[in-house]
Amino acid sequence: MTESFRPRRSALFLPASNPTALAKARELAADVVILDLEDAVAPDHKLAARAAAVAAVQEGGFGQRELVVRTNGITTPWGPDDLAALAEAGPDAVLVPKVSSPAEVRAYDAALAAAPAHTRLWIMIETCACVPQLHQIAACSADTRLAGFVLGTNDLSKEMRARLTPARTPFLPILTMAVSAARAHGLIVLDGVCNEFRDLAIVQAEAEQGLEFGFDGKSLIHPNQIAPVNAVFSPDANQIAWAETVVAAFAQPDNAGKGAIQAGGRMVELLHLEQAQHLLAVARAISAGT
Secondary structure, three states, X not given: OOHXXXXXXXXXXXXXXXXXHHXXXXXXXXXXXXXXXXXXXXXXXXXXXXXXXXXXXXXXXXXXXXXXXXXOOOOOOOHHHHHHHHHHHOOOEEEEOOOOOHHHHHHHHHHOOOOOOOOEEEEEEOOHHHHXXXXXXXXXXXXXXXXXXXXXXXXXXXXXOOOOOOOOXXXXXXXXXXXXXXXXXXXXXXXXXXXXXXXXXXXXXXXXXXXXXXXXXXXXXXXXXXHHHHHHOOOOHHHHHHHHXXXXXXXXXXXXXXXXXXXXXXXXXXXXXXXXXXHHHHHHHHHHHO
């Protein structure tokens, strides 16, 4: 499975302080498991949560799931030690909160200097201050470990004093800007959490909105959300069939070197070939991981 097409349909946040959740995480169908040391852990449990997260990374057993740990902020009493411990443990990625500037990205990158090469840096996009700088922040990927954005719509709602409804109307421009900045610089980009986990129709609708915006997947707060979100972000049979038709049409000798051809009764261009190849690669990666 290549890095470019690793499925990241569902990224489940779990408190690292909860041993039962850690045990279950190895069996859940989430593509990404995010062990949380920040919001989900009370101050009195921060040290124990860090130790549990490091132990989980070292023990492994997560299979094809990508293992990420969200640390406390670098300016908090726990952040520097979180980063040092995780640099030594070497998860797939370290997710850091409330990044507002390129300088902060570089500070986190420096704190992870001793980490193995495979450990990437993901950042939460959840402050008002970061919004005008999204492209500059994403551009740090050229010479740092930065590899991913995760939207933090709850914190954005708090800072903006905006209502976070299922339609997410106040946040739509930020979703667009985050995706475009991520795509411009080759980053993974995951949509924010849906706070509803009982009404799965709401979860599905929000996931469909995220797919429409171009996100790779969605972050989650409850295992109940995994199945509907995975379904939304998985190519369906019709999409796969169409992609195969486009790829096969461009592979015909008569179409060699052409920029626009007919396929399945439609006109398609090379950009559609690239989209079809990407979709098929994602479908193969999902199949390989199931």
